[in-house]
Amino acid sequence: MVIVFQTKPALLAGAAAVGPLEARSVFRSYFDIVADDERFQEKTNEQGQRRLITNTCQHVMDKAKIKNLDVDYFLSGDLINQMTPTNFAARELAVSFIGMFSACATSISSVIVAGLLTELGASKLAIAGASSQHNATERQFRYPVDYGAQKPATAQWTVTAAGYALVGQYQPDFPYMVAATVGKVIDYHETDPFHMGGAMAPAAYDTIKRHLQHRKQKISDYDMVMTGDLGKIGLKLVKAMLAEDGIKNDELQLIRDAGAEFYGDDQAFQAGASGAGCSAAVYYSYVLSQFMTGRFKRVLLVATGALLSPLSYQQGETIPCTAHAIEIAMN
Amino acid sequence: MYTFIFAFLVGGAICAIGQLLMDVGKLTPAHTLSTLVVAGAILDGFGLYEPLIDFAGAGATVPITSFGNSLTHGALAEAEKHGLVGVVTGMFEVTSSGISAAIIFGFIAALIFHSKGKVN
Structure with a gap:
C-alpha cells in the first residue's frame, strides 16, 4: 500500500x-x-x-x-x-x-x-x-x-x-522522494462546506497512521509532518486523534499545517488558508528551501482534499475526503 | 428621542433573527432573505406589521421584512378596488420603486466596480 x-x-x-x-x-x-x-x-x-x-x-x-x-x-x-x-x-x-x-x-x-x-x-x-x-x-x-x-x-x-x-532523476545535492502513501477516500459525514478542516481531518489521520505503520516509523523520525490545508480547527482535530493513539505532546508539536500557518493569526481569514495552491505553494517554496539550507533532513508532506462538488452538497451528500502523503529526505 | 431607541431595538432585533437563521438554522443567505420577506408578508396579512412601523419607524421599514409587508399591502389595497386581478397588479404597485432602484443601482455599480477577493 x-x-x-x-x-x-x-x-x-x-x-x-x-x-x-x-x-x-x-x-x-x-x-x-x-x-x-x-x-x-x-x-x-x-x-x-x-x-x-x-x-x-x-x-x-x-x-x-x-x-x-x-x-x-x-x-x-x-x-x-x-x-x-x-x-x-x-x-x-x-x-x-x-x-x-x-x-x-x-x-x-x-x-x-x-x-x-x-x-x-x-x-x-x-x-x-x-x-x-x-x-x-x-x-x-x-x-x-x-x-x-x-x-x-x-x-x-x-x-x-x-x-x-x-x-x-536522483542527484546527491537535492531532496528526494523516499516513499509515498496514496490516500483512501474517507467520510465522517460532515455536510458543511464551510467546515472543510473538520471533514478532512480523519483522512489526514488515516494516511499519516498508515504511512508510519508501514514504514515502521514514529513521528519523531521526521523533522516535520506538514498537512496541507486543514486549517486551525482541522489541525487540532488531527492532533487530538493522534493523541488518542497515545502519541505524546512533544511528537505532536512536529505536526504543522500549511493552511493554519499561511496567514498567521489574522482573524480576517477565519480558520486559515485552503485551496490546492495553499499546500503546493508552501511545499514547493518554503519546504524545499528548508531542505537546501539544511534545516530539514526528512519531512512527511500530507496534502488533504475535500472531494465535494456544489451539486453534491446541494443534494445533501456528505463530504468525502482524501489525503496523499509523500516522504521527502536529503542526505 | 424614543423613536430612535425603538427604531434601533426593533431593527436590530429583526437583523438578529436573520443572523440566527444563518448561524444556528444553517440557512443560506438567499433562504434567510426569503424567510424574512415571507414573515413580513404574513405579519401584514394579520395586520401586525403596520403597528410595528408606527412603533419603530425606520427600524421596521428598512429591514427586508418591510418588503414582504409592502407586497401584501399593495395586493390587499388593489384587491379592494379590482377584486382578484388586483391581487396580481397590486403586489408590485407599492414595491415597484424599491425593485426599480435595486436594478438601476445594481446596474450602475456593476458598470463601475470589478469584484475583488477582499477580506472583511
Missing part, C-alpha cells in the same frame, strides 16, 4: 506564485512571485489562474535553466469545473500532460505520479503541482465574491497561489 521509491526521484527545483492578499502570508519571503493583481492582468479570474500557472511553471524552468522542450511531463490540477485553467495552461506549455484531480491533495498526488514516471524511466524531467484562485474557487464551491455572503468562523480562505516542483 505504501510506495517505496527505488531510484529516489529528486525534487530539483520549485517555485510559487501568489496573489496580492497572499503578500500577507507568513511564508511571503519564500514565494518567487507576488502579483499585485489577482487576475494577473487578464480579463477573468479563470484566465488569471491560467496565467498564474504558466508564470509559476516558467519560473521553475528558469530556476533549473531549462526550456519547456526539455520537460517530458506536466502533471497538475485545480478546483475549477473540468480544470480549464490547468488544461489551458498546458496548451501553452506544450508538453505531455495528465490533468489530475484530488481537490487540494493534487499538490501531492501530482508529484507522486511524477515520481513514478521518473522511476519507470518514462520521464527525465516532469513539472508537478497545483493551483487555486480565490474568486474563481469561491464562485465554484460557495458564492461569487460579488455576492458578499457572510462566512462562519470555521470557514477557510481559498488562496490565490500556485506551487510547482521539477521532478527528475
Whole structure:
C-alpha cells in the first residue's frame, strides 16, 4: 500500500506564485512571485489562474535553466469545473500532460505520479503541482465574491497561489522522494462546506497512521509532518486523534499545517488558508528551501482534499475526503 | 428621542433573527432573505406589521421584512378596488420603486466596480 521509491526521484527545483492578499502570508519571503493583481492582468479570474500557472511553471524552468522542450511531463490540477485553467495552461506549455484531480491533495498526488514516471524511466524531467484562485474557487464551491455572503468562523480562505516542483532523476545535492502513501477516500459525514478542516481531518489521520505503520516509523523520525490545508480547527482535530493513539505532546508539536500557518493569526481569514495552491505553494517554496539550507533532513508532506462538488452538497451528500502523503529526505 | 431607541431595538432585533437563521438554522443567505420577506408578508396579512412601523419607524421599514409587508399591502389595497386581478397588479404597485432602484443601482455599480477577493 505504501510506495517505496527505488531510484529516489529528486525534487530539483520549485517555485510559487501568489496573489496580492497572499503578500500577507507568513511564508511571503519564500514565494518567487507576488502579483499585485489577482487576475494577473487578464480579463477573468479563470484566465488569471491560467496565467498564474504558466508564470509559476516558467519560473521553475528558469530556476533549473531549462526550456519547456526539455520537460517530458506536466502533471497538475485545480478546483475549477473540468480544470480549464490547468488544461489551458498546458496548451501553452506544450508538453505531455495528465490533468489530475484530488481537490487540494493534487499538490501531492501530482508529484507522486511524477515520481513514478521518473522511476519507470518514462520521464527525465516532469513539472508537478497545483493551483487555486480565490474568486474563481469561491464562485465554484460557495458564492461569487460579488455576492458578499457572510462566512462562519470555521470557514477557510481559498488562496490565490500556485506551487510547482521539477521532478527528475536522483542527484546527491537535492531532496528526494523516499516513499509515498496514496490516500483512501474517507467520510465522517460532515455536510458543511464551510467546515472543510473538520471533514478532512480523519483522512489526514488515516494516511499519516498508515504511512508510519508501514514504514515502521514514529513521528519523531521526521523533522516535520506538514498537512496541507486543514486549517486551525482541522489541525487540532488531527492532533487530538493522534493523541488518542497515545502519541505524546512533544511528537505532536512536529505536526504543522500549511493552511493554519499561511496567514498567521489574522482573524480576517477565519480558520486559515485552503485551496490546492495553499499546500503546493508552501511545499514547493518554503519546504524545499528548508531542505537546501539544511534545516530539514526528512519531512512527511500530507496534502488533504475535500472531494465535494456544489451539486453534491446541494443534494445533501456528505463530504468525502482524501489525503496523499509523500516522504521527502536529503542526505 | 424614543423613536430612535425603538427604531434601533426593533431593527436590530429583526437583523438578529436573520443572523440566527444563518448561524444556528444553517440557512443560506438567499433562504434567510426569503424567510424574512415571507414573515413580513404574513405579519401584514394579520395586520401586525403596520403597528410595528408606527412603533419603530425606520427600524421596521428598512429591514427586508418591510418588503414582504409592502407586497401584501399593495395586493390587499388593489384587491379592494379590482377584486382578484388586483391581487396580481397590486403586489408590485407599492414595491415597484424599491425593485426599480435595486436594478438601476445594481446596474450602475456593476458598470463601475470589478469584484475583488477582499477580506472583511
